[in-house]
Amino acid sequence: MSEISTDNMGDDKPAGGGPPLPPSSPPDAGGEPGPIMTAESLCYAYGDKTGCRNVGLEVWPGEILGLVGESGSGKTTVLKLLSGQLKPDSGTVRYADGSGTALDLHALPPAKKRLLQRTEMGFVHQNPRDGLNMIVSAGANIADRLLSSGARSYRGVRGTARDWLERVEIDGGRLDDRPGQYSGGMLQRLQIARNLVTGPRLVFLDEPTGGLDVSVQARLLDLLRKLAANLGLAAVLVTHDLAVARLLSQRLMVMRGGEIVESGLTDQVLDDPREPYTQLLVSSTLET
Ligand SMILES: Nc1ncnc2c1ncn2[C@@H]1O[C@H](COP(=O)(O)OP(=O)(O)OP(=O)(O)O)[C@@H](O)[C@H]1O
Numbered sequence: 001m002s003e004i005s006t007d008n009m010g011d012d013k014p015a016g017g018g019p020p021l022p023p024s025s026p027p028d029a030g031g032e033p034g035p036i037m038t039a040e041s042l043c044y045a046y047g048d049k050t051g052c053r054n055v056g057l058e059v060w061p062g063e064i065l066g067l068v069g070e071s072g073s074g075k076t077t078v079l080k081l082l083s084g085q086l087k088p089d090s091g092t093v094r095y096a097d098g099s100g101t102a103l104d105l106h107a108l109p110p111a112k113k114r115l116l117q118r119t120e121m122g123f124v125h126q127n128p129r130d131g132l133n134m135i136v137s138a139g140a141n142i143a144d145r146l147l148s149s150g151a152r153s154y155r156g157v158r159g160t161a162r163d164w165l166e167r168v169e170i171d172g173g174r175l176d177d178r179p180g181q182y183s184g185g186m187l188q189r190l191q192i193a194r195n196l197v198t199g200p201r202l203v204f205l206d207e208p209t210g211g212l213d214v215s216v217q218a219r220l221l222d223l224l225r226k227l228a229a230n231l232g233l234a235a236v237l238v239t240h241d242l243a244v245a246r247l248l249s250q251r252l253m254v255m256r257g258g259e260i261v262e263s264g265l266t267d268q269v270l271d272d273p274r275e276p277y278t279q280l281l282v283s284s285t286l287e288t
C-alpha cells in the first residue's frame with residue numbers, strides 16, 4: 001500500500017426520533033468545555049463576487065451544526081474558511097485543539113495547519129472524487145491519513161484500513177479495489193472512512209448525501225448519526241435538504257447572499273422560522 005499525497009482534507013446520532021442533544025450545550029454550559037471552534041466576522045470575496053460576509057458561529061464539542069441556504073448562498077465558502085482551505089479576507093477562526101489550546105487557525109504555520117487538517121479535522125466533499133485519490137486503492141486512501149499522522153507499521157495500517165471499511169459497511173474484501181470500482185454510495189462511505197480513521201474531533205460535511213438515491217441516502221444518514229454519537233464528533237453539516245438537517249443537526253444556521261440570516265435550535269428554526277427567507281425556504285421544501 002503506497003503513501004499517497006493528495007489530501008485536500010479530502011479536501012462527518014443514534015437512530016430513533018430526532019437528533020439527541022449535544023453533550024455540551026451552548027452558551028449557558030457552566031463548567032463545560034468551551035466551543036471547539038469559534039469564527040468571528042468572516043468575510044471572503046472571489047474577485048468582485050461575495051463568497052460570504054460577516055459570518056460568525058460557534059461549534060460545540062459533540063454537536064452537529066447544520067448550515068442551510070439556497071445554491072450560491074455561501075455554504076461551501078464558509079466550510080472552506082472554517083477548515084482552513086481558504087484564508088478569510090478578514091475575520092478569525094479559532095480552534096481549540098485536543099489539548100485545549102486555542103489556535104488561530106489561519107495564523108498557524110502551514111505544516112501545523114496541515115497536520116491538524118489531516119488528524120483532528122476531516123472534510124467530506126459533496127463530490128467524493130474531490131476527496132479521494134482515484135488512482136490508488138480504497139485501502140491506500142484510508143491508510144494515507146494514518147501514515148501522515150505518524151503510523152508506521154504496514155500490517156497495522158492495513159488492518160485498521162480494513163476495519164474502517166467494514167465500519168462503513170463495505171466488505172473488507174474490497175480493500176484493494178480502486179475507488180473507480182465502487183458505486184456512488186460506497187465512494188461517499190469510503191470518503192467518510194478515510195476522514196474518520198484518524199479519530200478527528202471536528203468534521204466538515206459538504207452535502208454528504210447529495211446525488212445519492214433515497215435508500216442509499218437513508219442508510220448513509222443513519223451511519224453518520226451513529227458514528228457521530230459513538231465517536232463524540234463535532235460536525236458542521238452543509239445541506240440543501242432541510243429533512244437531512246432536521247435528522248442530524250441540533251442547531252441550524254440559515255445563509256442567504258453570503259450572510260447568516262437566522263440561527264437557532266433546528267426544530268425551532270424549521271417549525272417557527274422568524275425570517276421571511278427561512279419561512280420561504282421551509283414552505284418551499286417538501287419535508288417528510
Ligand atoms: N471559485 C469561485 N470563483 C468565483 N466565484 C465563486 C467561486 N466559488 C464560489 N463562488 C461564488 O461565491 C458564492 C458562494 O458560493 P458557494 O459555493 O459558497 O455557495 P454554496 O452555498 O455552497 O452553493 P451550492 O449549494 O450551490 O453548493 C456564489 O456566488 C458563487 O458563485
Ligand SMILES: [Mg+2]
Pocket residue numbers: 075076077
Ligand atoms: Mg456548495
